Amino acid sequence: MLTSAGVVAVLDETGSVTFAASRGGLFPPRRTSDQTANPLVRTMLERRGEGGIVTRNDAHIRYSTGGTSNTLYGQAAWAGDRMIMMMVEEAAPWLSYSPPRDGTAMFGKMQVEEHPEPKTRTCEGCWLVKHPAQFDIGADVCKECAA
Known part of the structure; x- marks a missing residue:
């Protein structure tokens, strides 16, 4: 279960999305979109067949428009010929500490009076x-x- 904004995706052996779901303000990648530019996906494809779980703190989603999401905390593992990937903006359950990143706040800085009473x-x-x-x-x- 995602506790913060994030995405769970299933990718095939080429790094293309076969299923994706999101929570919070993060948009999931489009089905069939190529995610090989994502460092997490690239690492998983390079380690194909080795098994195990890969964790990266520099993951991102590549959108069909050419843009990318904010930098995300990501974790992935192979399940047969499918890659299961989870990425979140903060509070990654697999990390002991994963704070929000700079520039991802919903609101700006608090307004402060010049001369408080x-x-x-x-x-x-x-x-x-x-x-x-x-x-x-x-x-x-x-x-x-x-x-």
């Missing part, structure tokens, strides 16, 4: 430092001194 104020009557809630709006002395 002070966390404390000094009363001009008793000269004690107090929380702003202890002052009436616009008052220079605290509520205790004003009473």
Whole structure:
């Protein structure tokens, strides 16, 4: 099960997609699309017949438009003559730590005020430092001194 945006794909022995499904904001590769430009697929094709699982942190999806996805965490293994491949943007279950990559955030940086309101104020009557809630709006002395 994918816990973050990702793709599960089945490829044939030439590196072409026979099935793909996605989760999150990632689009799956088109059926029959050539994925041999993906470093994960290329490594799997070179190690064909050796068995085992291959893990790469520089995988990507090659789309039919010529573009590629963001860099993904990927893992693949052979099942007979089919390659089973899983790629995710973050939180890869097979890695102990796989944070989001730079530039993949859904939102930009948080807006910060230039001059935030002070966390404390000094009363001009008793000269004690107090929380702003202890002052009436616009008052220079605290509520205790004003009473």
